[in-house]
Amino acid sequence: MLTYVLKTLWRHRTxxxxxxxxxxxxxxVFCFVGSVQEGLTRLTTGDDADRSLIVFQENRFCPTSSxxxxxxxxxxxxxxxxxxVMPIQVWTNNCRASLDIVVFNGADPEQIQQTRPxxxxxxxxxxxxxxxxxxxxxxxxxxxxxxxxxxxFSIGDLSVKVAGVFASExxxxxxxxxxxxxxxxxxxxxxxAGLVTQHExxxxxxxxxxxxxxxxxxxxxxxxVATTTRRKGAFQASTLSDLVDLIGFAHWLGYACVALVxxxxxxxxxxxxxxxxKEYAVLQTIGVRPLRTMRLVLAESVIxxxxxxxxxxxxACGALALGGFAIGAEGxxxxxxxxxxxxxxxxxxxxxxGVAAGFAPAIQAASVPIVKALRQA
Amino acid sequence: xxxxxxxxxxxxxxxxxxxxTPLDEVSLxxxxxxxxxxxxxxxxxxxxxxxxxxxxxxxxxxxIVVDGTEVTALSRGQLADWRAANLGYIFQTxxxxxxxxxYENVELPTLLLKLSSAQRRERVELALDAVGLxxxxxxxxxxxxxxxxxxxxxxxxxVAHPKVVVADEPTGSLDTETxxxxxxxxxxxxRELNMTMLMVTHDSxxxxxxxxxxxxxxxxxxDATAQTEAGRHAS
Ligand SMILES: Nc1ncnc2c1ncn2[C@@H]1O[C@H](COP(=O)(O)OP(=O)(O)OP(=O)(O)O)[C@@H](O)[C@H]1O
Ligand SMILES: [Mg+2]
Numbered sequence: 001m002l003t004y005v006l007k008t009l010w011r012h013r014t015x016x017x018x019x020x021x022x023x024x025x026x027x028x029v030f031c032f033v034g035s036v037q038e039g040l041t042r043l044t045t046g047d048d049a050d051r052s053l054i055v056f057q058e059n060r061f062c063p064t065s066s067x068x069x070x071x072x073x074x075x076x077x078x079x080x081x082x083x084x085v086m087p088i089q090v091w092t093n094n095c096r097a098s099l100d101i102v103v104f105n106g107a108d109p110e111q112i113q114q115t116r117p118x119x120x121x122x123x124x125x126x127x128x129x130x131x132x133x134x135x136x137x138x139x140x141x142x143x144x145x146x147x148x149x150x151x152x153f154s155i156g157d158l159s160v161k162v163a164g165v166f167a168s169e170x171x172x173x174x175x176x177x178x179x180x181x182x183x184x185x186x187x188x189x190x191x192x193a194g195l196v197t198q199h200e201x202x203x204x205x206x207x208x209x210x211x212x213x214x215x216x217x218x219x220x221x222x223x224x225v226a227t228t229t230r231r232k233g234a235f236q237a238s239t240l241s242d243l244v245d246l247i248g249f250a251h252w253l254g255y256a257c258v259a260l261v262x263x264x265x266x267x268x269x270x271x272x273x274x275x276x277x278k279e280y281a282v283l284q285t286i287g288v289r290p291l292r293t294m295r296l297v298l299a300e301s302v303i304x305x306x307x308x309x310x311x312x313x314x315x316a317c318g319a320l321a322l323g324g325f326a327i328g329a330e331g332x333x334x335x336x337x338x339x340x341x342x343x344x345x346x347x348x349x350x351x352x353x354g355v356a357a358g359f360a361p362a363i364q365a366a367s368v369p370i371v372k373a374l375r376q377a
Numbered sequence: 378x379x380x381x382x383x384x385x386x387x388x389x390x391x392x393x394x395x396x397x398t399p400l401d402e403v404s405l406x407x408x409x410x411x412x413x414x415x416x417x418x419x420x421x422x423x424x425x426x427x428x429x430x431x432x433x434x435x436x437x438x439x440x441i442v443v444d445g446t447e448v449t450a451l452s453r454g455q456l457a458d459w460r461a462a463n464l465g466y467i468f469q470t471x472x473x474x475x476x477x478x479x480y481e482n483v484e485l486p487t488l489l490l491k492l493s494s495a496q497r498r499e500r501v502e503l504a505l506d507a508v509g510l511x512x513x514x515x516x517x518x519x520x521x522x523x524x525x526x527x528x529x530x531x532x533x534x535x536v537a538h539p540k541v542v543v544a545d546e547p548t549g550s551l552d553t554e555t556x557x558x559x560x561x562x563x564x565x566x567x568r569e570l571n572m573t574m575l576m577v578t579h580d581s582x583x584x585x586x587x588x589x590x591x592x593x594x595x596x597x598x599x600d601a602t603a604q605t606e607a608g609r610h611a612s
Pocket of ligand 2: 423424425545
């Protein structure tokens with residue numbers, strides 16, 4: 001019986017191809033939107049986002065405007081529940097939302113190696129530590145900008161030598177460039193000797209992030225600059241708040257794509273069934289049960305949907321894997337990565353939409369008035 | 378007990394205010410192995426009768442029993458199963474599935490039965506052989522002549538070895554020569570495979586191949602066997 005379904009689809013190959021292509025395009029967009037959403041979720045939740053804190057200057061948002069004394073890290077370390085503090089100088093080429101944002105984080109190379117979940121895929125820690133203007137580059141930046149170990153990379157007043165390319169367990173980190181703290185502090189135009197943008201705090205396993213955060217702010221209240229300390233996830237979400245709204249809206253775009261696939265496949269299936277009502281009457285005269293007739297129609301719509309949906313999903317995942325896309329603002333970036341979750345939801349949505357699209361025509365085919373349909377010439 | 382039994386079967390159609398009653402309390406018995414032909418003026422309800430016997434239409438009153446099964450008491454799904462196992466339907470226009478080859482068309486009914494693929498192949502080949510189209514198995518309906526298409530339709534109707542085969546003007550759209558081939562084929566199937574046949578036709582020559590000839594007129598059956606025989610002898 002599957003032969004019958006496949007041959008029917010093949011007979012109208014132009015129609016089939018158009019429908020499959022349409023479904024593929026829509027599911028491609030669906031997966032892209034989904035990956036942006038996943039990127040945002042990963043950025044604001046998870047171990048890295050929940051178990052570390054960012055100490056930032058009070059009421060400041062762009063990294064260029066936050067200036068904290070570097071020696072705050074000593075005071076922060078004294079707060080109960082703090083395991084490690086890493087002072088970081090941030091530099092970005094663009095404080096507004098951008099698809100090609102370049103963010104530099106300057107910190108102690110030793111500390112980066114020990115506290116960040118990084119792995120060098122190329123280059124060596126040794127050359128990063130030993131050269132003043134050395135940098136290690138996240139693999140997405142390297143991919144986007146075509147950087148390799150040994151390259152000199154200049155942007156604005158900054159010029160660094162690529163000492164390594166790293167992969168991070170935290171996808172958004174793949175869009176960062178790490179340099180040594182001193183290098184970034186003494187960059188012309190920043191004049192940040194003794195100052196840093198933020199302190200990143202690693203918590204003890206049993207520490208409550210909220211309690212430690214307010215403790216830190218209270219401790220530093222006596223210093224020259226007041227601070228706001230938040231979970232890293234909350235910090236990034238508020239930094240990206242404009243984008244978060246936009247991404248929330250893109251959500252609807254995802255639903256619209258699903259609706260598009262549904263109407264496209266439903267239209268094709270309705271047309272196909274109505275052209276062949278007599279055929280379904282003949283099949284039932286031969287002895288095909290109404291339920292089986294339904295299944296034949298559903299198979300048709302599901303095949304169209306899954307074929308197009310999977311093609312779109314796989315293409316989207318491929319593009320995401322190769323493109324290394326990220327969107328960023330004010331020093332925080334959202335990485336778009338392909339994932340099994342995305343692949344799975346793409347496949348599942350295609351399947352469900354396929355069944356939904358074929359449901360009405362399937363009932364029509366199953367309950368066709370046999371005699372009346374047979375009398376039609 | 379006869380293989381096919383109709384008891385006081387009535388069927389009405391409503392077209393707006395008008396009510397047509399092509400079958401008004403008709404009764405009929407067909408014995409196993411019989412070949413019954415049914416003639417009558419256009420619009421008297423011959424096709425309707427075949428549809429009732431096949432269970433693709435339901436009577437307004439009366440009952441139909443085929444081989445002990447009360448067809449009129451079955452649901453749509455049960456009727457489909459019953460037809461798959463017990464009934465072959467030969468259409469006037471073959472009604473082959475255009476996207477399937479001759480072989481695949483004939484194979485369709487066997488897919489509804491519990492058969493191994495070897496048994497299935499054997500049956501399909503046997504049926505195609507019976508209608509003399511083994512060499513056209515891979516052809517599609519559009520690549521076949523009208524007579525060949527009709528023979529594929531017949532192969533499809535008999536492949537499941539049904540108890541009853543109904544045929545609605547099986548030679549109605551064929552030229553004389555092709556029609557004669559089909560008549561010979563139907564006669565052979567009835568004689569050699571002992572298939573019980575109920576055939577509607579407008580052609581008295583075609584009707585004559587049957588063992589019993591019925592005439593349906595204004596809701597009643599007349600046995601016309603003797604009549605046509607007499608007519609033949611006279612001409
Ligand atoms: N679905 C239907 N709705 C309304 N009237 C119908 C329907 N089916 C059949 N009829 C009417 O019932 C009568 C019998 O129709 P049927 O097709 O059984 O005739 P028939 O004897 O097969 O005629 P023919 O020799 O022309 O094929 C006709 O008058 C026809 O118009
Ligand atoms: Mg008729």
